[in-house]
Amino acid sequence: MNLQQHKNIIQENGFTVINNIFSTEEIEKISEVIQNIDTSKETFRKSEDLFAIRQFLKEIPEIKDLIFNENLQKIIKDIFGDNYFVVKSIYFDKPEKSNWYVAYHQDLTISVDKKVPLENFGPWTTKQNQFAVQPPLDILENIFTIRIHLDDTDENNGALKVVPKSHAKGIYRPETIDWNVETEHICNVEKGGVMMMKPLLLHGSNRTTNGMKRRVIHIEFSDKELPEELNWPERMNLNLTHNFII
Template sequence: MSAFDYQGYEHLSGVLPMEQVNRLRDALAETPLEQKAGEKSADKVFPIVQELVSDPNLMRLAERYLTGIVSIVQVKLFESTPAKAWHQERNVVLNQKVDIADWGPWHEEDGVHYVQPPIEVLDNMVTLRLQLDAANEESGYLRIIPRSHNTGLMSEEEIAAYAESHESIDCFTEAGDVLAIRPHVLHKTCEGSSGSSRRVLQIEYCGYKLPAGLEWA
């Protein structure tokens, strides 16, 4: 088992050059984002995001953490705001709703089908959080409980108990850094002292082969 598979996260410094970060900042500067959800299909809305997502270097980076043929599941752009409760990301997006054993529950939002897949799908996913702004005690940051994903999916009560009994780490990053995390590692966003927000471009990848006829939305 690799260090990433065991820990559930990795901090990569300086993945995006500042010239590229500044181009993204400038292009997105006037874009209003709903604080809670942000833009959930940012690659389909912003050409500069599509250009970045198409970079083969990012795909090769994702392939380091996955097995099988890697595909992009979803691209999100959002302003990171405090989330008081520990949680796991446990849903994926598909182009249609079908009856598949061990997939569910389902729900639809803005015409997109969300579903909780089996744990083996989440274990073959990685989320690359591209930091467009620094994340620190002033601006806010992500807090993670390493190795928590190895417990599998937990109920709210199990999450609360796990968080009480396990140590967390604070992920301070600079603009241009990448946090690679398993979606179901326990995490939450902590508010900074300045009360300001920071933008994150999040790309979800998966190496799981979907059944015939299904595609990532």
């Protein structure tokens, strides 16, 4: 893996794909843990079109060692840096018959532990007793997202479509996209591969048309501390030098 090259690609285009990060056996172990969990908690959302687990690493702590294998730890250390920690994690399962469609958008909010009036923080939302807020731009610009694919994903089963380099343009309203200037790229990812992206990258996904499921573990990382009034509720520190997660 030429990680320096991938680091340069992310800085330039806002995303990159690296396949063969997890073996078939590792993906099967991760899938097995997910299949055997109690899905009745309020952080779990289940419908015909979507099954999602919010605060994924917090809800299923036994899965951490499977996810942060040596390959992923090396990616985080070499591309992000030593000081990055987990700030958010979600598991998505788009079932085979899912018609879940996601319009182009940027990920403009972070999860926080409470709602407090702070300059340059807002608007606020609350879902299932979880608080989210749009923070100042420098916090968003510093976040990296890793999406771990448990299934082969292409344009026929909801692979992410992105607008390359849109992450470098600040807040970019989807309705203002000028397709005479911008291009669209479909991010095909193999089972066991990862896609990395910056949250400000414009991205969306189409409906599934080939009857194949698409399961993704979405993890966000930052190295920025929040103002003292706020905390990252899902914060998980990574000790990447000793292959050990605390």
